[in-house]
Amino acid sequence: MAESRIMSSRNLDFLLNEWLDVEALTRRARYAEHDRETFDGLLELSERIATDMFAPMARALDVDEPHVGEDGKVVLLPGVADALAAYNEAGFPSLGFDAEHGGAQVPFTLQQASSIWFQAASVGVSAYPSLAKGNAHLILTHGTAEQAATYATPVIEGRWYGTMCLSEPQAGSSLTDITTRAVRQEDGSYRLTGTKMWISAGDHELGENIVHLVLAKTPGAPAGVKGISLFIVPKLLPDADGAPGERNDVSLVGLNHKMGFRGTTNTLLNFGEGFATPGGQAGAVGFLVGDEHHGLSYMFHMMNAARIGVGAGAVALGYTGYLHALDYAKTRTQGRALDDKDPASPPVAIIEHADVRRMLLASKSYVEGGLALVLYCARLVDEAATAPEEADRDRARRLLEVLTPVVKAWPSQWCLAANDLAIQVHGGYGYTRDYPVEQFYRDNRLNPIHEGTNGIQGLDLLGRKVVADGGAGLALLAETIGATIARARTAGGDAASYADALEGALGRIGEVTAIAWADRDPAVALANATAYLEAAGHVVVAWIWLEQLLVAGEQDGAFYAGKRAAARYFFTYELPTVAPKLDLVAACDRTTIDLDVDAL
Amino acid sequence: MAESRIMSSRNLDFLLNEWLDVEALTRRARYAEHDRETFDGLLELSERIATDMFAPMARALDVDEPHVGEDGKVVLLPGVADALAAYNEAGFPSLGFDAEHGGAQVPFTLQQASSIWFQAASVGVSAYPSLAKGNAHLILTHGTAEQAATYATPVIEGRWYGTMCLSEPQAGSSLTDITTRAVRQEDGSYRLTGTKMWISAGDHELGENIVHLVLAKTPGAPAGVKGISLFIVPKLLPDADGAPGERNDVSLVGLNHKMGFRGTTNTLLNFGEGFATPGGQAGAVGFLVGDEHHGLSYMFHMMNAARIGVGAGAVALGYTGYLHALDYAKTRTQGRALDDKDPASPPVAIIEHADVRRMLLASKSYVEGGLALVLYCARLVDEAATAPEEADRDRARRLLEVLTPVVKAWPSQWCLAANDLAIQVHGGYGYTRDYPVEQFYRDNRLNPIHEGTNGIQGLDLLGRKVVADGGAGLALLAETIGATIARARTAGGDAASYADALEGALGRIGEVTAIAWADRDPAVALANATAYLEAAGHVVVAWIWLEQLLVAGEQDGAFYAGKRAAARYFFTYELPTVAPKLDLVAACDRTTIDLDVDAL
Incomplete structure (x- = not known):
């Protein structure tokens, strides 16, 4: 079996350049030293070091996990230090920091795109520098100059x-x-x-x-x-x-x-x-x-970025699993077309079977939807920090606030589902440790738990984010999605009909939010916060798919056809599932509240 | 932490005696040697040997898995042989076989209930005798008398x-x-x-x-x-x-x-x-x-029982995971009620949080629904074999045919979901190997794959079972469910309103089945067979919950309150999710068929 790609550079290029126009960031003072070439070079270098140095460690560390040696010190496979030496030598720890602290002042969107490579290659190794980065950022933001020099600088230098x-x-x-x-x-x-x-x-x-x-x-x-x-x-x-x-x-x-x-x-x-x-x-x-x-408020300043990071890690693992399943489905032969009754005819690649295609399309819609959402949120971080107008910075900040629980929870749930599907596409082989997909699932299972469980994200969204400032966050999100809907109507075709479906679901979110909070009993309003979060997540990702579809348009080539197919899948199979969830919230259902726990 | 129960004897008693009336089987010649006492004794013995001898092997075998020794022989932890010695000595391998072959002629329903204990305790150990049993049954059914004596008898004797x-x-x-x-x-x-x-x-x-x-x-x-x-x-x-x-x-x-x-x-x-x-x-x-x-037709004679067995294994693992999560949620304290703003107040057990209750109720509805479905199907096996009237035997056989893909696939999907929820209820602890819930998930992940993947079960249901004999199987299922609906209407209250919802969903299944096959292109009809299977599975389990609710009635006590709460959960949260799935089938959606695989 040939090695599968761990991530799609073509899709990253599409999202960053054809959709999010990251090059526009180079016109801002903070990023003026950069251009499209340095961005591309960063991603190519990320791909190379991730593929060559990080990827070989993924399974090795799973089999031979860290342990405590007799001297009480942690013993890690030497390849981890080698991988991080290459990473540090290339200057990755300094990417996002200010030049005055030795940083490269790379936009957050590009940092995120870069780190996706390392997370996809070995989420276990990538966590060490990622945690260090968050740590240094916090010290630089809230510590003294002396603390910054003493404690952040050595991190930025990768030491x-x-x-x-x-x-x-x-x-x-x-x-x-x-x-x-x-x-x-x-x-x-x-x-x-x-x-x-x-x-x-x-x-x-x-x-x-x-x-x-x-x-x-x-x-x-x-x-x-x-x-x-x-x-x-x-x-x-x-x-x-x-x-x-x-x-x-x-x-x-x-x-x-x-x-x-x-x-x-x-x-x-x-x-x-x-x-x-x-x-x-x-x-x-x-x-x-x-x-x-x-202390907690300082820590919470880092939380948005940390939660985008969790979403990104979930995307990375889901994405690499999808690419492995896709390769397997194209090469593994088994069975025949339904109308082929000749047992002597050669078996077909399993990708020819409708249910395998369904699993792959579902996975594609989850991982590419998740990646686009993560990068969109990362772009908001850059907007919040560097947009020339305060109104734009404020708008980005507020939109990011309301999207944060979604960007943490949605990929944690659905890119994990993609890992589950990758096992299923592999059949019995996927259940063995000879193939990496079962590990991707196990690795990704952490993401719905840490940095605030997905249950807590639901409380954050329905209990705080959509009601804060009289519902300004939700209104801003609706306005932003509404602009996409308007463009889709103009574009016509499938985009226009998806726009109708999205508008309906978005309107329903507004309605049920009002109903949930109408009687102001938080216990009732929040009893179905998870259903609300899941529904809102699907609406947001449907919007993100409509955005991608508008960029793809009718352009030729398999890549754009793939965007259209995945958008079609998401609007046909996924968006309709939000209705029963929102009905549950709107009913202010008390099943869990009325429960006598002794009855369980 | 106290040891959690591995299975609920109270619920088995409810299902077998209060619902399925297994005692009635003792009035049939084949089971005349048995009575309620021997059935109860069998289950008590199963619980004891499973708890004492099998359960300790579950984690041990996961950590120290079988390997091939230098002599080329398989090395298994000695506890496996000890557990099976106790099992064999107690006569379990002979349970279902005819007396003339040294068997105990225990009804299949009771065999299934017994084996659930062993599967819940250690699915890995339980598979050895379970596979041997299927093997001997097949030889007895299709082999010669000499083959039976030579190859089946030593299996029945546990040797x-x-x-x-x-x-x-x-x-x-x-x-x-x-x-x-x-x-x-x-x-x-x-x-x-x-x-x-x-x-x-x-x-x-x-x-x-x-x-x-x-x-x-x-x-x-x-x-x-x-x-x-x-x-x-x-x-x-x-x-x-x-x-x-x-x-x-x-x-x-x-x-x-x-x-x-x-x-x-x-x-x-x-x-x-x-x-x-x-x-x-x-x-x-x-x-x-x-x-x-x-050969294949002989093998397929065993397939119904084997697929009930897979469903049973999935239920067993999901159920034991649920019981562990329940114990954890009752003892682990964290957080406070939403209206308690006093940080000095003591934290509450996490079972007080609505979202934890939701996860537990969902799990309960999956594992108790799955167990009831498995035992209902097992009871059909007994009916098919021993009902006095041929018409009743035939009816049971035909109902079993249409339910087989559901009883294999539904628990494989939803009792696995219960294992996932058990991890989530445990939070970070559930992600560690110090708690057994992550292993239950890994063990259960096999079940959607083997004995025909769940995708294949969908093709079996929509492509064969519901259309065979002009749709007689589906008509029989609808008639059977219809009888429950009628009883529920008579009972009134919640049962009556659930009956309305169930009738609507059941009617929709009939409609979409007809629509799917209206143009007779199997590729289009079957493109969404998985969605159909999932929807049909939820309708079947909703019916099974309505059956349980009717037995529970308004009886006092936490146990019956639990049945009412889980039924309410299933009808409120789960049954409504079938609508978008059936809409997809009814639309004869071609998303997967139209896909150009190069676009993936």
């Missing part, structure tokens, strides 16, 4: 890594209940004690140091999330020159052994339990970021 | 095991294309050469011998499935006394390494490649079952 330490064993999604404590010392530093759970990349030997960003509560802080502060807690305390020095009191309790995503260490960490005695005293040394009690 | 060898590497679902050859010898035996793939329990050392039932073609046989014959090919050839003797020319090429279901060896077997030389000559010695060229 250090970083983590986000939010969850605790007793408090996964509920940050209100974290109990890690931080006590201020005379020198202005803090000492932290507590236990953090699910910390990805929480320990390893890939770089010179690891910068933990830790949520903790100071004594006497207000109860709940308003009492949470944010601290930098380096694994090794920098010496006077900023070089990694004394071991901080942060210890690895253990690695979590996961269903998939095994290449990224996922850790339980103890802070301040006396593993080390920095300055002669137990307690993890931490440095406050910004002001006390504002 | 030998058996397999079904259908697929080949190049021919998974397409048996037309098998190439294994069988050449008749002067002594009336045959010599077989060829390679068989996906042979579950194809090699191991658990018993004294393994009886392979092998599909092969004789020289000059008609092309296609009409040229297929069936052979007994023992691993060890019986000597004059029937004891396992000389090694046959059947060799283990390798074990397939699977995503889940790892406890059951799944093998690639070579027949007749010269691994051994029985009688001084290479070639696997085989014995014809019945007549040449009828």
Whole structure:
């Protein structure tokens, strides 16, 4: 079997250049050093390093997952360090950062497109630099200049890594209940004690140091999330020159052994339990970021990008699974056409069977729809940051707010479904570990869980995003989708009839949102927030498909025919499924509320 | 964490006794030796051995899967042999067989209920005796008396095991294309050469011998499935006394390494490649079952039972996953009620959150709906075999024919969905291998693939079962469901309003079946066979839930309240989803047919 492509450069080109016109960004001061050529070069380099260095690690890390050696250090296959050395040497860690911090000032949209290659090749390896990037961004945004120089610069240079330490064993999604404590010392530093759970990349030997960003509560802080502060807690305390020095009191309790995503260490960490005695005293040394009690809001500034990143990871895994299934379906022969009753005729490629085509078209609509949504949202991040007019920046910010739960949850659900279909297309072979599709499924199964479960995204969308500012977010989304509908009507043909269907579904979303909140009992309004999120997600992606269809138009060639076929699939098979979900929300159905849990 | 129950004895009791009245079977001659007490005793014993001996092997076999030792023999954890020794000693292998063959003549419904316990405890271990049972049944039905005595009796006594060898590497679902050859010898035996793939329990050392039932073609046989014959090919050839003797020319090429279901060896077997030389000559010695060229029809006689068995396995894994998720949701605390804004208040059990309740109710409706469907079909098997009137036997047979694709595919899809929800209820913990729910998912992922993929079940339902005999099968199903609808109307209340919804959906199935076949182009009619199967499955299970609701009535107690809540869930959340699927079939949608595959 020939190696399957891991991602489609043709489609990335279509989305970035034919649809999102990323070249327009080079006319803005921040990106003026770039042009179409540097963008293309970045993506080609991403493809090459991802294919050559990252992809070979995917299965290897699944079989030979990280473990803790006798010396208490994490042991990772050497290929991970090699892959990251190539990645770092090419300058990828610096992509998005300001030039003044050694960054390349690449637009977020291009960063996202680049990272899709690495996620598709080995989601486990790609997580290390990705987490470090988020960490450095946060320090640059909310930390002091000294903190930036000490803790962000080495990350931008690809020498250090970083983590986000939010969850605790007793408090996964509920940050209100974290109990890690931080006590201020005379020198202005803090000492932290507590236990953090699910910390990805929480320990390893890939770089010179690891910068933990830790949520903790100071004594006497207000109860709940308003009492949470944010601290930098380096694994090794920098010496006077900023070089990694004394071991901080942060210890690895253990690695979590996961269903998939095994290449990224996922850790339980103890802070301040006396593993080390920095300055002669137990307690993890931490440095406050910004002001006390504002930690969660700092962390939430990163959340939009983090949630786009989760959606992107889900797309990457779904997409690579789809490409593998497509190759398999084109080469594997079995069975005959329904009207061929001659057993002596040669079997056909399974792609000739309608149900295999259905599975592939469904997958294509999910992964290309998801990728387009992710890049659209990334483009909004760039607009929010660099559009010349404040009104445009504000509009992008508000649209991004309402789309964030969708871009996190929709690909997590549907690109995972594409991975499931990729197994099914492979039949019995797909169920074996000789083919990669079962691993893609296992790797992707994390995405509906982390960075806020999809259930929490539903509450965020229906409980906050569409009702904030008197429903301004939803109105803005409807206006934006409405503009596409108007263009589709002008275009005529299939686009015009899809526009009618989309307008109907969009109008229904507005209606049921009003009905859900009409009696103002949040328990009833939100009881079916997941159904609402799923319906809204499908409406958004239908819109994204209509956008792609309008760009494809009647252009010749298999690529554009594929866009038309997938759009047709999505509007024919998928959009109609939103009706019963929205009916459920509109009925303010109380099935789950009325339930006596003893009856389960 | 306390050990979760693996299955619900209370619900089995409800279904078997309060609904299906299995005691009535004891009034038939074949089952006259049994009474309610022996049935209850059988289930209690099943629960005990499954819980004590099988359940501990589930995770152990996943971690430490079977492998081939240096001597070429399969190495299995010793606990498997211990579990099967207890199972065999208790007489389980003999349950369904005739007394004249040493069997206990237990009704199929009770066999199925018993086996659910073992499948839920360790699907990997349970497959060995289950495959052997099917093998012996087939030999008893189609073989000679001598073949029965030689090859079935040792299986019934729990000493030998058996397999079904259908697929080949190049021919998974397409048996037309098998190439294994069988050449008749002067002594009336045959010599077989060829390679068989996906042979579950194809090699191991658990018993004294393994009886392979092998599909092969004789020289000059008609092309296609009409040229297929069936052979007994023992691993060890019986000597004059029937004891396992000389090694046959059947060799283990390798074990397939699977995503889940790892406890059951799944093998690639070579027949007749010269691994051994029985009688001084290479070639696997085989014995014809019945007549040449009828092999597939003999095999298909077992298919209904095998497909109920797949559905049952899917139910068992989904059910045990649901029970684990339920226990977790009742004990894990996190978050607060939506109207509780006091961060100092204690967190609530996650079962208090509406979305967790939704996931649990959905799972309950899937696994209890699936279990009821499986036992209903098993009861039809008993009716078909033992109903006093031929008209009733015929009716049961015909109903079973039309329900078979549903009972295979629906639990494979929806009880797998329950396993997915069990992971989600567990959050990050569910994604770790410290909790069993991720394994249940992996184990269950096989079921939509084997014994005819779910895509093939759709073709079977829409292409054969509902159109055979001028649509008599569908008419019979509609009549049967109609009787329940009439009773529900009489009962009034929720049941009456559910009856209306069910009647509407059922009527729509009839309409779209007629529309699909109106123009008689099978390619168009069958293009959306999967959507049809999914819709039909939901209608059937809605009916099964209405049946359960009618039995539960207004009876007091949490158990009956649970039946009412799950029925409400299914009719509110699930049944409405069939409408867009049936619209697709009715539209004779050509999206997949019109597709140019180069566009993918």
